[in-house]
Amino acid sequence: MSTDTAGRELSHAVLDIEGMTCASCVARVEKRLQRLDGVRATVNLATETARVEHPADVSAEQLIGAVGEAGYTARVRRPAAAPADHTEHHAGGGHQHDVEDVPGRTTLRTRLVWGIVLAVPVVVLGMVPAWQFPGWQWLSLVLTAPVVFWAGWPFHRATFANARHGALTMDTLVTIGTFAAFAWSLWAVLFGSAGRIGIRHDVVLFGPVHDPTSLVYFEVAAAVTVLILLGRFVEQRSRRRAGAALRALLELGATDVELADGRRVAVDSLRVGDAFVVRPGETVATDGVVLEGAAAVDESMLTGESVPVDVAAGSEVTGGTIASGGRLLVRATSVGESTRLAHLARLVDEAQAGKSRVQRLADRVSAVFVPAVIVVAVLTLVGWIVAGAPVASGFTAAVAVLIIACPCALGLATPIAVLVGTGRGAELGILITGPEALEAAERIDVVLMDKTGTLTEGRMSVARVVTANGAAPDEALSRAAAVESASEHPIARAIVAAVDTVPAVADFAGFAGHGVRGVVAGEEVVAGSIAFVADRMAPLPAELLDAARDAAESGATVVAVGWDGHVRAVIAVADRVRDDAREAVARLHRTGASVVLVTGDNAGAAAAVAREIGVDEVVADVRPEGKLAEVRSRQAAGLRVAMVGDGVNDAAALAAADLGIAMGGGTDAAKHASDITLTAGSPVAVAAAIELSRRTLGVIRGNLFWAFAYNVAAIPLAVAGLLNPMVAAAAMAFSSVFVVLNSLRLRSALRPARRGASAPAAR
Structure with missing residues (x-):
């Protein structure tokens, strides 16, 4: 256990946090936690966790209380007893229920689906006067209320939490815009003339409305809520993928293990010093040292290399690696959170925590735009009242300001472009996460x-066969494949795969870490390391030694083959570029x-x-x-x-x-x-992925500009009372349509413009 500068013992804790929606939430939680004396915290938005280092005299209740003061709920994660515990938590990148169906919880998907069902008739009735039957406005009121207050509750909850700490975000603008539209409409229906049966919306493009209380904006409140909810749903589906990296790492570990006395127990019951058995094909349960046996261990999870490592008594092995070709008895040296696999999971978690601080472009702009809109709306109302105009007229102008500034297009600017860009990427074998x-x-x-596996094929294959003493390459390869066919070693499989027909072998024997022998067509054949084969046959001819040296210098693995008392060939096995x-x-x-x-x-x-x-x-x-x-x-x-x-x-x-x-x-x-996965597996797609990402980001920036340009340009008209709030709603809708159409341009990205273009072809 470490100590701080004051000599106090430091402990570590992991907090699961609910309610965070953006990078400003992360900053606020970290700030609150670090106000506690001696506490250091790193918050990960992707997994909705906080890793906290704190003095032993700072209790878990104090940590939870600090998170609560920031406006969120937290619980201290208990030490996981088994990999399954980790897996369950990280299955969706923290709180998977935000997107996926979890019993007892209202999911984002559920809110979105019901929001669409209720909002569509409201929008149609509000925007098509010919369909406005007697009493349509009352039906709109009934349908809009659950959309705004239930479907849109995640935004409002975040707004209220942020407001307690003086923070203004995109959620604030959503709440203000939808509440303003709904509140005005509710007042107009209950106390104005909009509630009269048979009334229809006045269609006035510019200039003051004769009777402002005859207008309702239920369609604005409903449409904004649903469209922003759609954007949030798309965004969270991308974001929650990040936490799945930890699940994938932890799933590599074994779930149970055979002890030296033959009992099979859960891997979490292992203790340092326990001896356990690893059979061919099994996953090594935890880090340890080999006591008995020899085998080839696939360590590609650590090294990335396809050639297994030969281990014997005294060799160290790592939990999560896979043994083949022999039985091992291993003494555990690390268990639980101390293993190499757990260390890798922590590295990924810490790395993702750093990346989660990337600010959304829309959030950065909203930090300035939201308070500015609020100030303009308030000044508009005050200005009209001071000028001696009716309060209703001033309130109408103020509402028009809020509606024109409502962030429908702003909220869609990023997720829609990401959706189209990632769709195009999928056609090209490029999966972009967010x-x-x-x-x-x-x-x-x-x-x-x-x-x-990136620049090479990721699997062993025969690269070259050099022969001597009158042997033919096909003959040497065939005989080597015959004796290697009974081996599970990847190099043996590569040699076997290089021949069409494998001859029969008799009296097979394997020598772990050295080679194999057997009788093929009545003659003893030996294959393996140069020293192993030379010891059983004869020293290698000079031409074979030179070939073996050249192959080793190029990174290939050399297999010598001999029969009839002579070494006849060397086979270079390598991972091909x-x-x-x-x-x-x-x-x-x-x-x-x-x-x-x-x-x-x-x-x-x-x-x-x-x-x-x-x-x-x-x-x-x-x-x-x-x-x-x-x-x-x-x-x-x-x-x-x-x-x-x-x-x-x-x-x-x-x-x-x-x-x-x-x-x-x-x-x-x-x-x-x-951040990006290339499904086609071709390294050529790396450059294409970067190019597509850059084009998508350019579209996002264009979307953000025009999302503001359409609406901001109309704010002066709204302040002057010359803009019908219905026109404000139409401008908002048009800006959303523009954002969608602009994003659709990405569907043609990376199409070959000339013969020989090397962009990946759509599958």
């Missing part, structure tokens, strides 16, 4: 690319970004790939923490960093990078931690 990815893609200085990797790097260079190869593989293999595809820099032999450090060091130097990867070992770096891009064939952890 607005943060678009902002991040605007200026990328350096692209860090993982090797295995993708055919389009060079083109991908060239396209990234054309975007103005430098490309760095960051891999857990050895320096020789990394350098060979780098030379072949033309990257600018190589960083080899790095583990997950090293990749994360590479991202942060370049960010500290003022560069905007994109990370491209496909493995669990890339998840933390993907989450921390300004732009995380996951290859579609990769792990769930990588996909969920990233």
Whole structure:
């Protein structure tokens, strides 16, 4: 346990927080928590959690109380006893019930569906005078009330919470606009002339209305609520994906384990020092040291490399990795939150917490726009009264100001463009998670690319066969495949896959970490490491030694094959570079970004790939923490960093990078931690993803400008009483239509403009 500068012991806690909607909520919660003496807090909007470091004398009740003072509810998460506990919480990125159906809760989807059902007839009746039957306004009142107060309750709840702390956000403007339209309409129906049976709306474009109390704006209140609710629904569906990265990581762990005495128990009951068994094909339950046995362990979750690591007594193994080819007895050295897998989950969580501070463009503008609109509306009412005009006329003008400023188009500007842009991206095999990815893609200085599964195919295959002593390549490969066919090792599978017909093998024997032997067509055949085969046959001829040396320098794994007393061939097995990797790097260079190869593989293999595809820099032999450090060091130097990867070992770096891009064939952890996923799996799509993101962001900015331009231009007319609130509502609607039409331009983004264009084809 650590101590602070005053010598007090520090504890750690995780709080689950409900009610946060934007980056300003995050800042407010952090500020309140950190007002407590000695407390440091990091709040993650994506998972709706706060990681808190606090002195031992600061109680959980004090932490919860501080969050409550900020206007939100919190609870301290109990220490998880099993991975399933983590999984349940993180299944939807914090509070999945905001979007998904959870028994006993009203979901955002439910509010949206019922809001649409109730609002459509209100909007039709309000905007089409010919359909306004006797008593239509009373029906509109009945239908609008639940839309505004029930469907729109998430906005109003946030508005009231923000108001207690002097904060004004988009939610504030939604509440003010919808309440103003509904309140005016309710007053006009109950106390004005709008409630008379048979009355219809006056159609006056400009100039004062003869009887302002004859107008109702139920359709404005209903339409704004539903459209903003739609935008929030789209936004939250994107945002909640972020927390799924932690679920994907934690699901890699084993759920139960066999102890040395044969009992099978839940993995959470393991303690440091316990001995447990790992059979071929099983997941290692927790970090430990091998006591007995030998096997090949797939550590791709840590290194990203497809070649397994051979382990024996004394070797360290990591929980979540997969053993093959042998039985292991392992002594647990770390359990629970101390394991390497839990550490990776914390790295991802911390990285996402930093990214969640990205401000929405609309929120930043609203911080200025909301108070300005309120001040203008109040001054309008006061000005009309001071000028001696009827209070009703002044109130009508003030309401027109609020309605014209109502953020229908503003609320749609980002989510609609994201929706269309991501739809186009899906056609191109590019899945964009949300607005943060678009902002991040605007200026990328350096692209860090993982090797295995990103620039290479991610699987072993035979790259070259060199023979000696009169053997033919096909014969050597066939005999090697025969003895390797009984092995589960990935290198063995690659050799077997390289031949059409595998001969029968007899008297097979495997030697973990060394090689295999068997009888093929009446002759003993040995395949494996050079030392293993040479020890059973004869020293390698010079030409085979040279070929083996060249293959090893290029990063390939060398398998020697011998029979009839002689070593007859060496087979180079490697992860083959993708055919389009060079083109991908060239396209990234054309975007103005430098490309760095960051891999857990050895320096020789990394350098060979780098030379072949033309990257600018190589960083080899790095583990997950090293990749994360590479991202942060370049960010500290003022560069905007994109990370491209496909493995669990890339998840933390993907989450921390300004732009995380996951290859579609990769792990769930990588996909969920990233901002963009390339479903087609081609590295060429990386540059296309950046270009599409930049175009989408440009459309968002255009939307935001015009969303304000249409409405702000009419505010002076509303102040002067020359703008019928109905026209204000129409202007608001038109700005929304414009935002949608402008966003639809993205549907044609990245279409090849000339022959040979290399943008991904729609599938």
